[in-house]
Amino acid sequence: MNHTKLKFSAIAVSLAIGLSACSGESTEKKTKNVEVESVKQMESTQVEAEQDIQSEALRIGKNAANWQIAQFGNLDYIPESHRAKSENAKFWIQAAFYIGLTRWIDATDDEKLKNFVKEVAERESYELILERPYHADDHAIAQTYLWLAEREGIEKAYEPTKEVFDMILNKPPEVGLEMGDSESSTGKYHLEGNCQLRWCWADALFMAPRAWAQMTRVTGDPKYLEYGDNEFWASADYLFSDEYGLFYRDSRYFDAKSDNGEPVFWGRGNGWVFAAIPMIIEELPDGHPSRERYIELYKKNAEGLMALQKEDGYWPASLMDPDKVKTPEVSGTGFITFGLAWGVNNGILTDQRSKEIVEKGWEAITKAVSDDGRVHWVQHVGKSPDPVKESDSQLYGTGAVLLAASEMLKWNK
Numbered sequence: 001m002n003h004t005k006l007k008f009s010a011i012a013v014s015l016a017i018g019l020s021a022c023s024g025e026s027t028e029k030k031t032k033n034v035e036v037e038s039v040k041q042m043e044s045t046q047v048e049a050e051q052d053i054q055s056e057a058l059r060i061g062k063n064a065a066n067w068q069i070a071q072f073g074n075l076d077y078i079p080e081s082h083r084a085k086s087e088n089a090k091f092w093i094q095a096a097f098y099i100g101l102t103r104w105i106d107a108t109d110d111e112k113l114k115n116f117v118k119e120v121a122e123r124e125s126y127e128l129i130l131e132r133p134y135h136a137d138d139h140a141i142a143q144t145y146l147w148l149a150e151r152e153g154i155e156k157a158y159e160p161t162k163e164v165f166d167m168i169l170n171k172p173p174e175v176g177l178e179m180g181d182s183e184s185s186t187g188k189y190h191l192e193g194n195c196q197l198r199w200c201w202a203d204a205l206f207m208a209p210r211a212w213a214q215m216t217r218v219t220g221d222p223k224y225l226e227y228g229d230n231e232f233w234a235s236a237d238y239l240f241s242d243e244y245g246l247f248y249r250d251s252r253y254f255d256a257k258s259d260n261g262e263p264v265f266w267g268r269g270n271g272w273v274f275a276a277i278p279m280i281i282e283e284l285p286d287g288h289p290s291r292e293r294y295i296e297l298y299k300k301n302a303e304g305l306m307a308l309q310k311e312d313g314y315w316p317a318s319l320m321d322p323d324k325v326k327t328p329e330v331s332g333t334g335f336i337t338f339g340l341a342w343g344v345n346n347g348i349l350t351d352q353r354s355k356e357i358v359e360k361g362w363e364a365i366t367k368a369v370s371d372d373g374r375v376h377w378v379q380h381v382g383k384s385p386d387p388v389k390e391s392d393s394q395l396y397g398t399g400a401v402l403l404a405a406s407e408m409l410k411w412n413k
Contacts, residue, residue, distance in 0.1 A: 060365075062108075068373070078394065082381045092138070099403070101399065126159070137204070143211045199231055202250065225285075233293070249266045272335060306340070308320070315333050338404040341404065378396075
C-alpha cells in the first residue's frame with residue numbers, strides 16, 4: 001500500500017473538517033458528510049495503491065520470466081564454476097526457476113510459458129538425475145513433472161519419478177542427519193557428506209518434500225506423502241532454532257559464529273525452507289494430521305524472519321549479522337517475501353505490521369529487477385552468507401522473484 005498517499009488523504013480529511021468548522025458549517029449532518037467522503041477517498045486511494053502493486057507484479061513477473069528463458073543457451077553471465085550445472089535442466093538450479101515459473105503460470109494462465117515448460121520436460125523425458133537418486137537436489141525437477149501430470153493429465157510425466165521414489169521406499173536410507181567432515185564422509189555424489197542420502201540441510205526442504213506430497217496427489221497412494229512428511233519433520237526438528245525462529249543451514253552451523261560474533265543463519269537457506277512450507281501445506285489433503293504443525297512452524301519462522309528485515313526492505317545474506325554482507329541479496333528476499341505474502345493472502349498473518357513488511361520486501365525486489373527483466377543482486381551457488389555484486393544473477397533468483405510476484409498479483413490488503 002502507498003502509505004504516502006494515505007497520509008495525504010488523512011491530512012485532507014483534517015483540512016476539510018477544519019475548513020467546515022471555520023465557515024460555520026459545523027452541524028452534525030455536514031460533519032458526517034465530510035467524514036463519509038473522506039473515508040471514500042481513503043478507500044479509493046488504498047484500492048489505487050493495491051492496483052499499482054498488482055500491475056507492477058504483472059510487469060515484473062512477465063519480464064523476468066521472458067528474460068530468463070531468453071538466456072538459455074547463453075548463460076555466460078554465470079560464473080564458469082557453475083555454468084555447466086546451470087545449463088542442466090534436471091539440476092536444482094534450473095529446477096528452482098521452474099518451480100517459480102509454474103507458480104507464475106498458475107497465477108496468469110500464460111499458455112506460451114506453459115508450453116515452454118512442457119517442451120523442456122518432454123525433452124528431458126521427465127527423468128531425474130539418476131547418478132544420485134536419493135539426493136534432494138535432484139528431486140526438485142520432479143515438482144515440475146508432477147505439476148504437469150496433475151495440471152495437464154500427462155501420466156508419463158510422473159512415471160520416472162515414481163520409479164525412483166519406489167526404490168527409496170523399498171530401501172530407505174539409514175544414516176543420521178549430522179553433516180560430517182566432507183573430506184572423510186563424502187561419497188562420490190553426496191559431496192557434503194553421506195547424510196545427504198536424507199534431508200540434512202535446509203535447502204533440501206525446498207527441493208524434495210513437496211514432490212513427495214505431489215506424488216500422493218497424482219497417484220492417490222498415501223505412502224509417498226507419509227515418507228515425505230516424516231522426513232521433513234525429522235530434518236525440521238533437527239535444524240530449526242526455537243530460540244531464534246530460524247533454520248540452521250546444517251549441523252556444522254549449530255555453534256558457528258560470524259566475523260562479528262553472531263550466530264550464522266543464512267538468508268537464502270532460510271528462504272528455501274520458508275518458501276517451501278506454504279507449497280507443502282497446499283499439497284496436503286484436507287484434515288491431514290500434520291497441517292496445523294506446518295502452520296505453527298510457519299508462524300514461528302515468519303516471526304523470526306520479520307524481525308530481521310533491513311530498513312531497505314531486503315533480508316541480509318547473514319540474517320543475524322547484517323554487517324557481514326551489507327549489499328542487497330535478492331534470492332533470500334524473494335523467497336521470504338513470497339512466504340510472507342502467502343501468509344497474508346491466506347489469512348494466517350493478519351496484523352498491519354506483516355502487511356507492511358511484505359510491501360517493503362516487494363518494493364525492494366522491484367528495485368533489483370531491471371526493465372528488461374534481469375534479476376540482480378543474487379548470491380551465487382553456496383551454502384553460507386557470501387559477498388554479492390549487483391551484476392550477480394542466477395536462475396533460482398528469478399524463480400524466487402516469480403514466486404513473490406505470483407502472490408503480489410493477488411495483493412488486496
